[in-house]
Amino acid sequence: MTVLIDAPLWPAHGTLWSHLVSDLSVDELHDFAARAGIGRRAFDLDHYDVPEARYAELVALGAVPTDRRELLRRLAAAGLRVPGYARPAAKRSALAARWEALLPGARHVGDELLDRWSEPHRSYHGTEHLTHALDSLVVLDPDRRAPRSVPLALWFHDAVHDGAAGDDEARSAALAEDLLAPLTSSTGRPVVSAPEVAEVRRLVLLTAHHGPDPDDHEGALVSDADLAVLGSAPDRYLRYTEQVRREYAHVPDEVFRPARASVLEQILAGGPVFRTAVGTERWEAPARRNVADEVRRLRA
Structure with missing residues (x-):
């Protein structure tokens, strides 16, 4: 399993947020999120948005901490990143x-x-x-x-x-x-x-x-x-x-x-x-x- 999570640095709705991704497959990402009790509404085309309060829990469950640049590099190398121009x-x-x-x-x-x-x-x-x-x-x-x-x-x-x-x-x-x-x-x-x-x-x-x-x-x-x-x-x-x-x-x-x-x-x-x-x-x-x-x- 290669599920990655970056540090909670992105402010929204009164808290900070992390991005949860897989550099293997979207199926793996959905499976991990389901086991962690993260709903599909948090999925945004190629990642899940997760609040700071759940960061330590997700790392304990097996998500590998990494920085934003490495997360994006791994996601792009796997062919899983949806580019910005295609997202909206x-x-x-x-x-x-x-x-x-x-x-x-x-x-x-x-x-x-x-x-x-x-x-x-x-x-x-x-x-x-x-x-x-x-x-x-x-x-x-x-x-x-x-x-x-x-x-x-x-x-x-x-x-x-x-x-x-x-x-x-x-x-x-x-x-x-x-x-x-x-x-x-x-x-x-x-x-x-x-x-x-x-x-x-x-x-x-x-x-x-x-x-x-x-x-x-x-x-x-x-x-x-x-x-x-x-x-x-x-x-x-x-x-x-x-x-x-x-x-x-x-x-x-x-x-x-x-x-x-x-x-x-x-x-x-x-x-x-x-x-x-x-x-x-x-x-x-x-x-x-x-x-x-x-x-x-x-x-x-």
């Missing part, structure tokens, strides 16, 4: 506001989705990925001409994520139908029409293979927004690969590495990664470099 947008309150703007009056649906996206076993397929996909859609569609079904599909596309390729997408699509179809207005009219629900379902299912037809603009938007991380800066791409590996920590290296390399090689050989003009221009070249570099590491 990935917080639940920010995402809840985006959901309310998209589908007013359906807060209970947004709450259920955010509960799912915040499940503790998710290292990559969590709120940061949801935020990145929604932000990428804004890049692809700055004038917001896409129908509402496109952002709705991004909200639902990994709402079910147990690591079962194909099955997760099918279950996410079914969840979209289950949650959206019953919504009605005060006059009894559907909030989301039956054709729109069907389109959301279709777009979610498309993320199982990311192969929209050439004339499927909405499908291209969803596919490109979901895959945008492939074209990110090298340090962000490396963090993505580490997050994916943690989600499959139960798979031994001798199985994971060739399987992952094979999937990536299929991406490189399958034609353009991105299907929109903007996605192609911005992300195609860096995505191919990132993916090729990862394949070389996996095959080494």
Whole structure:
């Protein structure tokens, strides 16, 4: 176990606070916090905020004292640190506001989705990925001409994520139908029409293979927004690969590495990664470099 805690130096709410982190996995951090009786409300994307009064107790339970600089260095080296620029947008309150703007009056649906996206076993397929996909859609569609079904599909596309390729997408699509179809207005009219629900379902299912037809603009938007991380800066791409590996920590290296390399090689050989003009221009070249570099590491 490698749970770290820095000194209580950060003032708020009439006391000083420490940061509790793990440089191994978020799962380890959640397990330690649960044993210590620290509620999930104290979790802030990559750390728990804990008051000064609990510092000595947590050290006695096994948290290793360290200074702030070393804590951040270890967290970043493990690929677990959520950078400052990504933190505000990935917080639940920010995402809840985006959901309310998209589908007013359906807060209970947004709450259920955010509960799912915040499940503790998710290292990559969590709120940061949801935020990145929604932000990428804004890049692809700055004038917001896409129908509402496109952002709705991004909200639902990994709402079910147990690591079962194909099955997760099918279950996410079914969840979209289950949650959206019953919504009605005060006059009894559907909030989301039956054709729109069907389109959301279709777009979610498309993320199982990311192969929209050439004339499927909405499908291209969803596919490109979901895959945008492939074209990110090298340090962000490396963090993505580490997050994916943690989600499959139960798979031994001798199985994971060739399987992952094979999937990536299929991406490189399958034609353009991105299907929109903007996605192609911005992300195609860096995505191919990132993916090729990862394949070389996996095959080494």
